[in-house]
Amino acid sequence: MSITGEKKKQIAVLTGGGDAPGLNAVIRGIVFKAKKLGYDVLGIMDGWRGLLDSKHCGVLDLDQVSDIHMLGGTILHTSRTNPYKIEDGPKKVKETLKSLDCDFLIAIGGEDTLGVANKLVKDGVNAVGVPKTIDNDLSETDYTFGFNTAITRATEAIENLHTTAKSHHRTIVVEVMGRHAGWMTLEAGIAGGASVILLPEEEFDIDEICKILKNRKKKGKNYSIIAASEGAMPKKGQMELQVQEKDAFGHVRLGGIAQRLAKEIEKKTGIECRHVVLGHLQRAGNPTVFDRVLGTRLGIKAADMIDKGEFGKMVALKGTDIVAVPLEKAVGTLKTVPKQRYEEAKLFFE
Ligand code: F6P
Numbered sequence: 001m002s003i004t005g006e007k008k009k010q011i012a013v014l015t016g017g018g019d020a021p022g023l024n025a026v027i028r029g030i031v032f033k034a035k036k037l038g039y040d041v042l043g044i045m046d047g048w049r050g051l052l053d054s055k056h057c058g059v060l061d062l063d064q065v066s067d068i069h070m071l072g073g074t075i076l077h078t079s080r081t082n083p084y085k086i087e088d089g090p091k092k093v094k095e096t097l098k099s100l101d102c103d104f105l106i107a108i109g110g111e112d113t114l115g116v117a118n119k120l121v122k123d124g125v126n127a128v129g130v131p132k133t134i135d136n137d138l139s140e141t142d143y144t145f146g147f148n149t150a151i152t153r154a155t156e157a158i159e160n161l162h163t164t165a166k167s168h169h170r171t172i173v174v175e176v177m178g179r180h181a182g183w184m185t186l187e188a189g190i191a192g193g194a195s196v197i198l199l200p201e202e203e204f205d206i207d208e209i210c211k212i213l214k215n216r217k218k219k220g221k222n223y224s225i226i227a228a229s230e231g232a233m234p235k236k237g238q239m240e241l242q243v244q245e246k247d248a249f250g251h252v253r254l255g256g257i258a259q260r261l262a263k264e265i266e267k268k269t270g271i272e273c274r275h276v277v278l279g280h281l282q283r284a285g286n287p288t289v290f291d292r293v294l295g296t297r298l299g300i301k302a303a304d305m306i307d308k309g310e311f312g313k314m315v316a317l318k319g320t321d322i323v324a325v326p327l328e329k330a331v332g333t334l335k336t337v338p339k340q341r342y343e344e345a346k347l348f349f350e
Contacts, residue, residue: 010100011303012102012105012106013030013042013060014044014048014051014076014113017078018133019074024073024295025069025145025291027065028065028069029299031061031065033300034303037303037307046077046079047081048079048082048089051096051097072286081248082248084119093120105128106129106130107129110131114131114330121327127311128302128306128313128314130298130315131298134146134184139334140325148287149291154184157188157192157278158225159191165223169272170271171225171271171273173259173273175258175276175277176229178229179254180231180336181201181335182200182229185198185228186337186341194227195212195221197227206234206268230255298322300322
């Protein structure tokens, strides 16, 4: 209620998909701006699942969110629930929003969460999207929050592995998350000084990799680090692939490439190999300065867009500006690493 006793308009906010450092900064930005504009913000718990089960944490007040931009994870928790895979899911989502007295919705998530938001807009829901993913694979935005923190973690790991690899004359294969986009592996691989970087965007040739490693040895470089995307694929017939299970959005659960590659390289070259899977360490912990600030700015803009009635749109970073772009365009195509960016990295494969 406002001081005049009048009921305020309510915005429901949810976070969906894998967590990404910076989510809490977005929530804080939304709550502060929404309050200024005269709205209450209702926190929906566990992503889309919360709108199916009517699970929420009540109206978020300024005190509750005042310091959360420094914290990793999401105070609203998350899930990979897909309402469009559940009988009457979209209908239930709309009914829950109505029963909670929320005329507006802000969905913070990656291509899956925003894909659902986009469909709901077509179904009459007044929704705005905020792009989130450590994978940085969403179109129409230069960067997603979470990515900077994830590459900072991955870079530290790759950089630190140099001393142990060097001490043992070993090759270490580091598996980096990112699904079907190699952004994290590319940037952390360059920054962390990997000798070879393998991306999902281009099938790799094991014999080529072995040649680079042997050449390094000949030149007196007694160790190597290979940064391999979890979605990197060998050329046909070169390595056995794992059978992979799928999640509610139809994504295969990736993983295992580093272990299999390390084994194969050792067999082919006689060089002692080890592997490291960075996994969820890349998403864990508190966000970097970049992600705290980006998240904050995206949150403020999302609340502003609700007020201006810019539904069916997503907030985005273009250069240094925060702008509104159509959700449809953002979820239409995955943003992968362009060939020329990979060529730049290859200059240092030696
Ligand atoms: O999309 C983010 C991401 O961390 C991917 O890089 C990774 O493949 C996937 O999520 C892991 O999913 P989960 O957290 O469900 O294991």
